[in-house]
Amino acid sequence: MDRPDHDRASAFDADSRRRVQVLVIGGGQAGLAAGYYLRRAGLDFAILDANPAPGGAWQHYWDSLRLFSPAEYSSLPGRPMPHQTGAPYPNARHVAAYLAAYEDRYHLPVHRPVHVTGIERSPDHLTIHTSADTWHAQAVVFATGSWQRPFVPAVPGRELFTGHQLHTTGYRRAADFAGQRVVVVGGGNSGAQIAADLTAVTETRWVTRRPPHFLPDSVDGRALFELATHQVRAHAAGDTHTGVASLGDIVATAPVRAARDSGLLAAHPMFDRLSPTGPVWTDGSTWDCDTIIWCTGFRPDLAATRALEDPRIHLLGYGNWTGPASATLVGVGRTARTAVEQIRTLLG
Known part of the structure; x- marks a missing residue:
């Protein structure tokens, strides 16, 4: 180029x-x-x-x-x-x-x-x-x-996991993980999009610290920019409480909507620690996996x-x-x- x-x-x-x-x-x-x-x-x-x-x-x-x-x-x-x-x-x-x-x-x-x-x-x-x-x-x-500067949280046992770990920055295409069991960590747009991308070729478990909060399906970047513009004007007028966070955190793009509506994009709570084979939750339940993708910002x-x-x-x-x-x-x-x-x- x-x-x-x-x-x-x-x-x-x-x-x-x-x-x-x-x-x-x-x-x-x-x-x-x-x-x-x-x-x-x-x-x-x-x-x-x-x-x-x-x-x-x-x-x-x-x-x-x-x-x-x-x-x-x-x-x-x-x-x-x-x-x-x-x-x-x-x-x-x-x-x-x-x-x-x-x-x-x-x-x-x-x-x-x-x-x-x-x-x-x-x-x-x-x-x-x-x-x-x-x-x-x-x-x-x-x-x-x-x-x-990708961020990965200091989850106990992360160094013990024997599978593959990567951040959003290392993800390119779902085909690279075909046939694997993959955990996607992160409740933002990257986590939702990558988890949705993987559902067609992997057994995927999407893990989020809080329940995912989707924006209305009709909202895309145009509406978000208009809301941000309104926020700038409101702040200039002294209103510091105006914002877009109450609408949601995740833009429901077409692939995300399809995976969500088909039941393939159901979020699981964040695990407590990692074992050599995969996540372990507070209640003792486990889910062995091949790869963990950290979509954690x-x-x-x-x-x-x-x-x-x-x-x-x-x-x-x-x-x-x-x-x-x-x-x-x-x-x-x-x-x-x-x-x-x-x-x-x-x-x-």
């Missing part, structure tokens, strides 16, 4: 002092949205991405994953996502291709693959150390997402920063705590625009 512009951006000049006004760390959807507004603001900037190819985390998702929203409700600022032929809800590969085309369209200076290893502060600039070079910037935007990939209190450092795209819907394609543009406006004011 690389184009000549990517090759030029990635060809490091050994004599360059690597000085920019703004350095964006992360070349996924949040980093590209920041780049769009930085370009419009006329600021000198660069984007560092750890991936070898464009597409952000979308290039790593499982094969059956589809967006919750149609393409027109899943676009970054300035360029609508094209429709995917025969698919009202685009798949992850389509999104990755869209992000690659977005980079080219706006000639965003993405350097890859580059890993940031640390930041040092001084009164007049920030020094960013990477696997390839050292950069100096007046402001930094962290847009690294969370895909590189992520943590922000922010290990490189030690200066969150520094106004020159901005965080973008890490979920509601960096702006409502900021971890979504359509929602990240709003917070990216705000961040760039603040940076422009800071830099004078």
